[in-house]
Amino acid sequence: MAAYIRKVRTASGATAVQIAAKQGRRDKVLEHLGTAHTDSELAALLATAREKLLAGQQELDLDLGAGTGGASMITGKRSRWLIEVIDTAWRRLGFGVVDNEAFFQLVAARIVEPTSVADAGRVLREIGIASAHRNTFVRTLRRCTAHSYRDDIAQRCFEHAAAAGDLNLLLYDVTVRREALAVRAEVRDLCLEPGRSQESMKLGAA
Structure with a gap:
């Protein structure tokens, strides 16, 4: 047999x-x-x-040195192409001006799966990135305001769009519900205020 x-x-x-x-x-x-x-x-x-x-069959002694032996083992996985695409886009857009690896990891995690900071480590590990510690992520978010990360990123976005000859704006919401409400409150759009529907705004305008 x-x-x-x-x-x-x-x-x-x-x-x-x-x-x-x-x-x-x-x-x-x-x-x-x-x-x-x-x-x-x-x-x-x-x-x-x-x-x-x-196993057990005779082998020719070719004097090639000692073999490693043992069965093959899968010790890790890495989404190489996905990581390279994100990294290439990051550098091409000029976002490298923000010299903070933890910030890049947070952005990569949000692109792959919009989730919380606490869960970012899991997302990164699943695609093969050695994640920074959760405390590092928290400190990084504090630096975003202190070191004007938003202004630097916005400036690079504008420069990239202007160089392409056409300016377009895409808003991609990756906030949780509570954060989204806070952003809407800052915008002060009457259509988005709690208790106001579009229908009520139409009636008021009439």
């Missing part, structure tokens, strides 16, 4: 890697090695499966 490597597509779209053997007309699974969700995970599982299949 010769064993072989078997790849099976799961319902979620992942790929299960197994060592199996033919038993009559059916495949008998001898060992389930794991499920791969990315090409790198699949390559690692296939390499482990090949090592298991070749």
Whole structure:
């Protein structure tokens, strides 16, 4: 009964890697090695499966030095292209004027998943960025006002838009509900005041 490597597509779209053997007309699974969700995970599982299949077979002594031995292991994941796109856009827009890595991490986390400062570390770890400590993020937000981060970013945005020959404004709200209400209160737009609907404003205007 010769064993072989078997790849099976799961319902979620992942790929299960197994060592199996033919038993009559059916495949008998001898060992389930794991499920791969990315090409790198699949390559690692296939390499482990090949090592298991070749275990115990004679090897030629080619005097290539001591091998590392052991099965392949996935020690980490990194969303390389996503991180590079965010970093490239950051530098191209001139936002590097804000020399603060923690601030960049907060912006990257909000782009990937609009969430709270407390949850930013989780988002960053999921895409493979070594997150700064939560206390560092809190201190960074305080520096935003003290060191005029908003003015520096706004100036770079204006310069970039002006150089392109066309000025456009895009407002992207990533605030939580309480923060959004505070911003609306500062704007003093009557249509956005609590208790006032658009219909009531129309009646008042009439």
